[in-house]
Amino acid sequence: MQLSYRAATLEDVDFLLQLRIDTMAEYMRSVGWPTDNETHRRRIMYKFEQSQIIFYEDERVGFLKAYADPDCWHLVQVQVGREFQGRGIGGRAVGKIITRATADKKDVALTVIVGNPAKALYSRLGFKALDIVDDEEQMRYYYQPL
Numbered sequence: 001m002q003l004s005y006r007a008a009t010l011e012d013v014d015f016l017l018q019l020r021i022d023t024m025a026e027y028m029r030s031v032g033w034p035t036d037n038e039t040h041r042r043r044i045m046y047k048f049e050q051s052q053i054i055f056y057e058d059e060r061v062g063f064l065k066a067y068a069d070p071d072c073w074h075l076v077q078v079q080v081g082r083e084f085q086g087r088g089i090g091g092r093a094v095g096k097i098i099t100r101a102t103a104d105k106k107d108v109a110l111t112v113i114v115g116n117p118a119k120a121l122y123s124r125l126g127f128k129a130l131d132i133v134d135d136e137e138q139m140r141y142y143y144q145p146l
Contacts, residue, residue, distance in 0.1 A: 001056065001105040004091055005064065006138035015053075016063055017043045023079045027113040031135035047076055054093055055082070062089055066097045066108075072140075073101040075110040078118075088120070094125055098141055107143050 008016065017040055025035045037056075041096070047067055054062035057090050062080035066073055075097050080090045101108045110127065112119045123129070126138040 001012050001088065001093075003089060004055045005052040005096075006051050006055070008048065008063070012051075012053055012060070013041070013044060015060055016051075017041060018130050019063055019081060020044060023081055024113075027116040030115050033113075033135070033146060043077070050076070054089065056084060056087075056089065062093065062095070064093045066100075068101070068104060068106065072107040072109050073097055073104070075108055090121055091125060096123070098125065102143060103143070104144055105145070108141040112139060113137075 005120060017037060020040045020043065021035070021037075024040075028035050028039075047065060050065050050067040052064045053060050054064055061084040064078050064079070065076040067076065068074075073089055075094065078090055078093050080093075098108055108127070110122065111133075114121060114132060119129075119139070122139050122141075125141065127141045130140055132136040132138070
């Protein structure tokens with residue numbers, strides 16, 4: 001499976017809004033978070049300059065947002081359209097960040113909404129559950145020197 005990535009642009013925001021509604025609203029509602037379009041847009045625009053569109057062949061299928069600070073990499077968002085889930089796309093996108101973090105000799109931190117089945121993917125990839133804060137489970141992939 002050939003995936004490619006490109007920087008997200010403002011022209012992608014409508015796609016990203018629909019993707020977020022389709023993939024996240026259910027889990028947000030389950031913990032009582034607002035699911036209005038403005039709430040989704042604020043999350044999309046947070047660190048937007050770090051956003052990448054995931055392509056399978058020539059089709060936009062997902063979204064990846066991550067950044068590094070001096071201590072670790074932060075996986076902010078990874079979303080794959082429902083019709084493309086179960087094909088390893090999310091795992092490969094997260095693996096891309098793990099590879100970059102390993103090259104930088106850093107951990108990767110993320111949070112996942114309690115009840116979101118993506119937690120199983122993160123666990124399979126080696127992330128460890130740490131604590132639950134404000135309806136989000138904090139997880140961390142620990143850098144291990146080769």
